[in-house]
Amino acid sequence: MRPTLAGLMALGRFPQRYFPRACLSFTVIPGTSKADVSAEGLRFLDSREIVGPIPVMISELMVALRRNVRVSSKVEGAFRIDRPEYPETAVREAVANALMHRDYSPDGCTSQVQVTMYDDRIEILSPGGLCRAMTVDRLGELGVSFPRNQALANILRATSYAEGFAEVGSVVENKGTGYFQIRASLREANMSEPVAIDHITAFEVALYKAGVGAEAGRFGFGLGERAGGGGRGGVWLPEGAAGGKIVRSVTEWSDETGRFHIIHVLAPGTVECDIVDFLEEAPAPVSSRILMDALGKSKATISRALNRLMDKSLVERLGPSRGPGAVYRLVQ
Template sequence: MRILDLIGEATEYDKKETLEERRPKSWLKSVSAFANGIGGALIFGVTDNEELVGLSDSKDVSEKISEIIKTKMDPIPRVIMEICEEAGKKFVVLKVPTGVETPYYYIGEGNRTAFIRVGNQSIPAGTMDLKRLVLQGSNKTYDSLTTQYKYENFAFTKLRSVYKKRAGQELEESDFTSFGLTDVNGMLTNAGALLADDSPIRQSRLFCTRWYGLDKASGVMEAIDDKEFSGSLVTLLQSGEEFVKNNSKKRWKKTANGRLEMPDYPERATLECIVNALIHRDYLELGSEVHIDMYDDRLEIYSPGGMYDGSIVQNLDTDRIPSRRRNPIIADIFNRMNYMERRGSGFKKIKGDYHKEFNYKNNLEPKFYSDKNSFWVTLFNLNYDVPIEKDEKVAIESEKVTIENEKVTIDNEKVAIEKIYTKCVNAGLSNIMIDRITAFYGFSGDDLIFGRKDIAEYLKFSYSNAGKVIVSMKRANIIIEVVGKGKGKYRFKV
């Protein structure tokens, strides 16, 4: 193994020219950070400028490293030590795998300090970092922790209805415990609390803004649309998806076999990004929320918390990122509802959806960015600054005509209902009866021929009560009897 090759291949490594016995913190902080994160390697005998100077006594250095780790680290991390030789010089390579008993502390100067890796630096872990490490070391996740909330005090209407629709089966009472949404005593876990209709976890919110222009700079008009959503994660997902749809367009052009649709943003890619933002976010970050910011040329989604393993996504091959889930219980529920897959192929799928679109170009590939506390994904508007072709203009005009016709129809229906309402009021009918009559008119319109049975079925009434509705309609002079269709048949007249 060549030392420079190791430096080139390792995503996390530090180098030391010599072993600093009197200043063990200078290198043990990296041991702590590697064990608390995704692992890494320390190479002794290499300068900061990556000059290979070697060690005078590599065996002695390796023995001292082992002894210092045993006395200055708690718990003692698993390490792999190798003595390598290159160009007649010897080096010690200290490999530190990801630890399973986090947090790993450096003990010195009367303190216990856990370190984490940020970029190429090892820094002291903050309060939130320590909470995450403690959960990791106890083999627990945030969504698995039991809350103070009782299952019986919360409703799960949205979760039940969407689960039935997408999974094709009822969500049974026993499923709440087997899926990890409640414990055996009927108390909600954080996963259960996040999926309740009125979620008590207040940092579970979604802020959506459609900005005017290409940035957030103040101007005559800052935001075209602005929404804030709270509640069940299922509600947040559907609301976010709806917000994007309402603030984007779908162009289309005629083809020999029909028409080719050209959305601003591929629907599947958008859904995948919103799902990932809500499921994989860090809920330990109090006072934080997911943001969807739409501009003329792009859509940006922000979620609290970086990559779960501490890695930096822009430094990775996003086609080959292994699946590590910060909130596995929530992820499992969304997988059961077919909103995501277990394979961890989200990044690749998002890019693949873009590659298939008609207006896709290489500079429009989705971008992913993360740091220690945050994650962003940028989806580019495929139709931004793309000229509209002649046949597209015709298609757009056709759609405008269709929409205008629909508007006229709706307006006519509103006028008719208002006339019926006025006649009912003038006839002295009660408000309850007026509501029943206008509701039935909205169902039947002017053309439907109906009788007592139709009214009874629609309003879920008895025949006698349906008869009273017909009497009231006659009193308001809004129906006429239809001859030749059987006894007691009517239709509305406006």
């Protein structure tokens, strides 16, 4: 007798002894892009590698998440209700799905599941795209489940979370309800639909904060309000982004998916949106000092916002990369 990979990942004490990259990474980025740094020059506000069997990794991830999310309190009657900025059900189900459905082949085991927390969203990236008959359009259909790892799914359905953590009950239901629960919990929290992207070698889900305008998914894979197009490609606006400011729409071509559109949407009231509004009215390129004075923001806040806009190719810098001679304008 010998243990199987599914048995080790669900029930083993330290499966990473045999599969070092079959783990979970959690990173907190001080901005909306991996290029952002904090005012103190830090690239990561929190970064850790989480190991152990799948039930423990999920619970440890939730512990790390609770340390980094903001919690708002509301008094209803005689009780105070705390609401984290991301519904725990949505994050937990998304991470459980990523760990269960990821690619555990020899090639797939060279990469870990990644959970990255930005200022405006949480992204969950798992090795291996959707498999079998599952497509992005079918995600969230009750009763539809095509697990890549049937043995692992069966074990996790009968496995409870480890003692000592807040999570209780079975790790998964394996009845095709996981993505439905993600969408339902986000909707209950007045948050936009999850944005799902099925890459060739990975599957990505992004959960956006309430009131934040999300960018439409590349190749039109966003699960939201359809804005036009059909068949291959098309244009999609994630639900909740309709009230944002559409800054730029770019049409490109892919041999895999045909014509697709990338739409940049900025949430009203954000520094990025205010900068774009100001640059639209400015008769000439402006310096960061002018933006600081006009918007009443600090140098660090303006610099981070400009970097995010330049990462999205919405704003370009003219002149030297450093110093007082640099000015900014909208990309035409």
